[in-house]
Amino acid sequence: MKVSQTFIPTLREVPADAVIVSHRLMFRSGMIRKLANGLFAYLPLGLKSFRKVERIIREEMDAIGSLEIKPTVVVPGELWKESGRWETFGDGMLRVKNRLDNDFVVSPTAEEAFTSIVRDELNSYRQLPLSLYQINTKYRDEVRPRYGVMRGREFVMKDAYSFHTNDESLDEHYQAMGRAYRRIFKRCGLTVIPVKADSGAMGGSGSEEFMVESEVGDNTLLLCKSCEYAANVEKAACKPDFNPRPSVELARAAASSTPPLEKIDTPEVKTIEELCGFLKTNAKTFIKTLIYKAVNVELDLREAPGCSKLNRVKLAPEAPELYPEAFFAVAIRGDLDVNEVKLAAQLKASEVMLAADTDVVRLTGCPVGFAGPVGLASLPVIVDHTVTALSDAVTGALAKDLHYKHAAYGRDFEAWLIADVRTVKAGDRCPLCGGELYEKKGNELGHIFKLGYKYTKSMNVSYLDVDGKSAIPTMGCYGIGLDRTLASVIEEHHDDDGIIWPVTVAPYQVIIVPIKYDGAVKEFADRIAGDLEKSGLEVLLDDRDERPGVKFKDADLTGIPFRLVVGDKNLAGDNPKVEVKRRSEKENRLVEAGKVVEELSRLIQNEIAELNK
Amino acid sequence: MKVSQTFIPTLREVPADAVIVSHRLMFRSGMIRKLANGLFAYLPLGLKSFRKVERIIREEMDAIGSLEIKPTVVVPGELWKESGRWETFGDGMLRVKNRLDNDFVVSPTAEEAFTSIVRDELNSYRQLPLSLYQINTKYRDEVRPRYGVMRGREFVMKDAYSFHTNDESLDEHYQAMGRAYRRIFKRCGLTVIPVKADSGAMGGSGSEEFMVESEVGDNTLLLCKSCEYAANVEKAACKPDFNPRPSVELARAAASSTPPLEKIDTPEVKTIEELCGFLKTNAKTFIKTLIYKAVNVELDLREAPGCSKLNRVKLAPEAPELYPEAFFAVAIRGDLDVNEVKLAAQLKASEVMLAADTDVVRLTGCPVGFAGPVGLASLPVIVDHTVTALSDAVTGALAKDLHYKHAAYGRDFEAWLIADVRTVKAGDRCPLCGGELYEKKGNELGHIFKLGYKYTKSMNVSYLDVDGKSAIPTMGCYGIGLDRTLASVIEEHHDDDGIIWPVTVAPYQVIIVPIKYDGAVKEFADRIAGDLEKSGLEVLLDDRDERPGVKFKDADLTGIPFRLVVGDKNLAGDNPKVEVKRRSEKENRLVEAGKVVEELSRLIQNEIAELNK
Structure with a gap:
């Protein structure tokens, strides 16, 4: 793809309301634009990365046998009244009345929709376990949307819901989801902190949040200096500093x-x-x-x-x-x-x-x-x-x-x-090992959760068990925010000049920067772009009539992992060369023109393999 | 994919409100389920075909240089007030107030959103032409949603908007879109009737609708028995049966x-x-x-x-x-x-x-x-x-x-x-050749339209032209309904027993039906499924413990193009064979087991090539 044929409106300035790095860089690199407070449009570059996150998630869901479906975004309020959440969900839910005065909801989450679909189809224990997911638009009417797509009003979520005849089956799928989530984040190049609700005194084993560290995180995490303990302050326990009296x-x-x-x-x-x-x-x-x-x-x-x-x-x-x-x-x-x-x-x-x-x-x-x-x-x-x-x-x-x-x-x-209703603080003792706890701010990217019978009971879901008796299935739910995941990749991978994409999520893998897009340089740049594309790589060719400095700055800003500079000088002579530089490294090196396709393919395949491992 | 591991709730009975074939068959084959009047969930089988239509559309858009972006589904009412459509759009638009009492719209179409995005980024004529598209959720608050996804409240549309410095540039892209639309429908196996608004006396050349014939179509078309003339009755002209007086x-x-x-x-x-x-x-x-x-x-x-x-x-x-x-x-x-x-x-x-x-x-x-x-x-x-x-x-x-x-x-x-405000009727004369006009009912699947300056003027979009003067771009818009397109494929390709998918849109290309999923048959069925998948085909293996008759009926209903029956008798002996049958044909034939992968790959590749031609 040539830069002149796509639409990447990069900017030098930063909008005043962009206080976190990912918001600033997504805006400056032309990935997103704001339509209104908390509502963002992905432009071509941003959407390319977004789709890669989407594909990674889809592959991992398919791999564990969850089945993709597509309910609507606007769902009948009736279903929410059945579950009882019409009253309890609060103002974050966008409620709509249509022209016939019927109540609808612009889905903030989809337990009701999935439960209703399964309720209508479920007859026998033989249909269970059943795990369904969607990757679809959600809306939460945040009072103070901020930090760009990290906390927008409209966002895309992968949400899965599973139905089981017993706790063992639920636990098995819950564990598979946990592993899939770890793979998803790893493939995106993200370091996540899995926070289990059951680590410590709270009991149960029903919930795990996948957090990334963030200065402006919504969540306060308590982590142990000595062991793996990690908990959300909302649920964190600590080792008693008193003599408990059990009776x-x-x-x-x-x-x-x-x-x-x-x-x-x-x-x-x-x-x-x-x-x-x-x-x-x-x-x-x-x-x-x-x-x-x-x-x-x-x-x-x-x-x-x-x-x-x-x-x-x-x-x-x-x-x-x-x-x-x-x-x-x-x-x-x-x-x-x-x-x-x-x-x-x-x-x-x-x-x-x-x-x-x-x-x-x-x-x-x-x-x-x-x-x-x-x-x-x-x-x-x-x-x-x-x-x-x-x-x-x-x-x-x-x-x-x-x-x-x-x-x-x-x-x-x-x-x-x-x-236990105390707030655990930094300095308290780890409930597992007694080590010192410290705090981090974090953002939740994903959450897996054993729901149990909450929805299947309130919405009257049942099936005939192996003995022909009516039984109620138990349920799990599993969500990942795509926009947040993408923004978090940038939070983790950037420097002062811009984004540094992991190859798996990069909008393009290679950017070709001709010093001047003309004559032999143009010819070579076009040819090498074609060859790289033929070998399956995604290539952006900066064919603009701009100074090299401007192109280099934009290449750094948009963060494409491999930069290939094509110039007259290096092409001249018997042994033409091009300059190859990783976005993540300072130094570049000269590679023989004839070997550059092979070399880049190898580097990129290695990097993908490393992330997918 | 094994049938037992997916979720295809086929039905024998037909819901009372399903009056058209596509609605009946999508419901019976387990492609969709109803969430509420006009709101449908795609289940795994339906979504697979839906995604194929989506991919075909995306490929054709990308091929003509339109760039995919992703604005939000919920957009600020402010934009619609700017364009003037807040007042004029009517009750079909779902308007929402959020908790802060701001107006929002659940997008019924997106001229405003795209125009606003381009307005903010457009500076110079050098950025034009620019063509952007999305494949995204839309909502229209139909008073009487019916015919399944053919006329639902929520649906997915590909909508593209292009911006140009002059009419020639607009026309060039408009023509490219027209060609892309023809390819899209052809690749989906659809016979469309392109209906130009400019055929006849109306003048201009600004609009073309892509219709499919349908008994319950929203549109009445007038077609000529002698030539290619086709017009929507809303715009149809006819040869004067009077002496026009020009002054x-x-x-x-x-x-x-x-x-x-x-x-x-x-x-x-x-x-x-x-x-x-x-x-x-x-x-x-x-x-x-x-x-x-x-x-x-x-x-x-x-x-x-x-x-x-x-x-x-x-x-x-x-x-x-x-x-x-x-x-x-x-x-x-x-x-x-x-x-x-x-x-x-x-x-x-x-x-x-x-x-x-x-x-x-x-x-x-x-x-x-x-x-x-x-x-x-x-x-x-x-x-x-x-x-x-x-x-x-x-x-x-x-x-x-x-x-x-x-x-x-x-x-x-x-x-x-x-x-000219007369209603043209069957029996009137063709405006082009004088032949007799006849009527057909049709549904609109796509529409390409030269908008001109309507939105760019009302929303104050401008750029600096080649002389440095401020100018207003002219605009085109281009839409295809994905749900309708999919339903129309079924309307065109079915028989009394079920759907007959074109391979390009089929949820799976091959269904393997073991007479009894056991012993040697099971072993062979598993192996052949693996081999077919390795060769790039999409295979459904009916591993259920059901009578062959039930499996055959479901295979016919779900319409998978090639059926492969594996039975003990044909497998026995020195020259094991399997039965291959096209869904579209009555007869089956025996193919040597060792050649079946090659044979099916060839047949399917040929069919895809034929449709993509």
């Missing part, structure tokens, strides 16, 4: 020598810091109590304290009850923070947030700052594990300017639920 | 011997038929006058009769004025019908419809049934060509129970606009 009895026993509960006056003392100063002790002996509001709670709260008055709605017959709103108290050791994602997971809530002051006052009967678990009967109290180890603690006494001393879990209060 | 002077001269205009009482006579009976003459000497309402008229009507009171809005500075609503009288020979599409085209209106009775009375000052062009000053009068030939006609006299006799165009009334 109320043990806790009570541990408090046997604790003096009785004692009320103390703490006038004008509200923060933990002030209290530490006042009592001359440290935060590790405090029980901090926070009141949270949780939205869309899918737990049975009928017996929970203070929940009789809650507004609750019933989902499908077999689904649990859904509480649009419920309040909880969370007691945690004074030096720690509550991790809201872990808390939401414990509550099966779509979201949790600190309760408004007015709600706190209403629910605790005291001003903000004096909540405590002792005597708190109006709310379900969630006790963090750390608190179970406290047998002589200070905590709020549910009255203005009053705290308790000598509060002991098990003796003075119990829990509605004991859970 | 008012000639018309006046022709009326020199006509008796003077005479009012006649026609009590209780309202229809043309009644009038014919009453006056003992025929409809060809009548002037029928109809009052039309036109919506979104893009004509300068400031000087038109009766238009001073019209509500008009101004578009962009350089765009013409847009009238949200305007009324017109249309005079046409009594035996003919007005073609509303031709009329709308003449008026540059988005739609025209017969005016309501109340409007007719208000505008003509007389009851419905007595309108006529003589003395009609309150409306612009559009005179069909046929009326220019009438120098002694009967027409309404703008008063209850009164008509005129001896009305003559040129003498008694003139036209605001003379135009």
Whole structure:
């Protein structure tokens, strides 16, 4: 392909809103253009790389027996109402009414569509396992789309959904997906950090995220300096720095020598810091109590304290009850923070947030700052594990300017639920090996997840098992964001001058730069381009009437892995030569003109083989 | 691929709403499933054929130098407001508001998006011509989606847009597109009827539709029995069956011997038929006058009769004025019908419809049934060509129970606009050769169109021409519906038992049917499948534990071009054989097992070569 015959509008300047490297370079190299905030058009160069990522993903999906289908992008709202997510998905879902006033959704994900397709076709266990995928447009109505295609509103995702008769079958496919994902990222030249949700205390083995390091990542990762442990802060656990008390009895026993509960006056003392100063002790002996509001709670709260008055709605017959709103108290050791994602997971809530002051006052009967678990009967109290180890603690006494001393879990209060809801931080200890944890920011490129029966139950999917009885299949889902993957390749492979493509994802593998596209140079450049293409390579020939410096700058910017410079001087004489340079290296070398096709083919095949290994 | 490892849910029964063959067969063969009215999911078998159509289109676009890009499916409403189509596109466009209350459109077409991309990048004439295309999801909010993917709400279209410095360059690319479209359809095994808008009296050479015959087609085509003429009834012309009068002077001269205009009482006579009976003459000497309402008229009507009171809005500075609503009288020979599409085209209106009775009375000052062009000053009068030939006609006299006799165009009334607005019918004469025209129903698969300056003007696209002056590019657009194309292949290639795929679009080229997938038969079937795949063919192996009859029926239904039956009997002995049958033929023949790979490869290569020729 000649540069003059394609459309690669390279730029020297950088748009003001492009703060990350991949956004800047995709824009400057003419790969993408912005149509609106969070909406990008891929231009020819960008699309070529995009299609390569797509092909790699397709090959790896096909290789593990997942079958490609193509549902629509716009899907009936009806399906989302069946699954219950019409209410719970939130504003990120673009809802549309058509001219007949029917509800539709511009798919943000496709559990519903795939489950509905399988539901209609599934009869017998003999049809299972079944794994289906699509590579298709998705839309999420991000409030603040940014970082170019890394966090756009519209994007392309490969999403797969699998259906199984049992956990073993699901696990087998889940593992195959995990291996396929590793191969996909490796083939794209990406270093990913696989983050398992089950590494550590959380239990289960149902989820793995594939992260890449990024300064502006959405996710905070905790990694161990000594072992392979990697966790999303949303789920990270750590080695206990306390004596866990596995039962109320043990806790009570541990408090046997604790003096009785004692009320103390703490006038004008509200923060933990002030209290530490006042009592001359440290935060590790405090029980901090926070009141949270949780939205869309899918737990049975009928017996929970203070929940009789809650507004609750019933989902499908077999689904649990859904509480649009419920309040909880969370007691945690004074030096720690509550991790809201872990808390939401414990509550099966779509979201949790600190309760408004007015709600706190209403629910605790005291001003903000004096909540405590002792005597708190109006709310379900969630006790963090750390608190179970406290047998002589200070905590709020549910009255203005009053705290308790000598509060002991098990003796003075119990829990509605004991859970790990602490935020793990750099410096905490690895839950696997006890090594020191450190933090990294990361972006999620892929996620594999055992869904279980969530959708197959709510959407009434069933089949006849080997005994002719009706059974419900278990399900997995597996996603990769293509745009993000492509942008991440650039984040990992670039220098100050531009992109440095791995050959597998490069829009072209070779760029030919004639010093002046004229006479013998032109003739040679055309011929060598033809020969390289015949040997299966993808070649861009810079036939523009520009100074060599401009062409070199553009070649560096667009990042094509191999540059071939054709000039009069090197072509002259008995032994004509051309200059070959890898984009990733500083030095170039002269290769005999007659050997250049063979040489480049070999280099590129080797590099592809290395990445595909 | 083994049948047991893919997902091809074939069916014997037909869904009630599937009235056309392609819908029935795509459903029964497990190619598609319905998600909702007008929304279909392609299952693995359907998607394989879909991707082949996609690849053929991509190859042909690339071959003529059009460059693939990928804008978003959801685009900002802002762009549609710039072009003016936010108002004029109608309810077929799915409009969405996001959480920030911004307007978006789920693209029904992409002139705006492409024009906006090019606008931002275009500086110099050196960048032109530029042709860009996408193969992407589109959505049209059809009121009555039907016929399966033939007329769905969501569909995939290849749409290309080209930009040029002059008409010659546009025409060159337009012609190349026309040739590419012919190749695309030929390679898909489709017989298309190219319908040019310029064949006949309409003038211009700006549009060509590619139609396939279909009983349930959206379009009525008029074809000539004697020559190649083919036109959409929306634009069809015919050979005049009257003496055209090219000027008012000639018309006046022709009326020199006509008796003077005479009012006649026609009590209780309202229809043309009644009038014919009453006056003992025929409809060809009548002037029928109809009052039309036109919506979104893009004509300068400031000087038109009766238009001073019209509500008009101004578009962009350089765009013409847009009238949200305007009324017109249309005079046409009594035996003919007005073609509303031709009329709308003449008026540059988005739609025209017969005016309501109340409007007719208000505008003509007389009851419905007595309108006529003589003395009609309150409306612009559009005179069909046929009326220019009438120098002694009967027409309404703008008063209850009164008509005129001896009305003559040129003498008694003139036209605001003379135009061809008649509906051409079967039996009319070909405008090219005078042969008899006949009708066919057709579906449009593709359309190529010279847009001119419509979008580049309204959206302010400009470049510096060779003299450094600012100029506006001219534009073409070119679309093909992929879903329709695929469905049309089935419409053309099927029999009572199922689909008969052309090899180029077949999901697999060979199906191997082992009589019983066991022992030597299994071994041979596996080996031959492997050998065929190694030689580059796409093979489906029916490894199910089903009766041969069931497998044969499914093979016929799914329409795979070559069937290979492997059975014990033929395999036995010194000279093992397998049965080879083309889907399109009744007879099978025995081929030596050792030669079957070579034989099938040859047959398939020949067939592909024939279609690609």
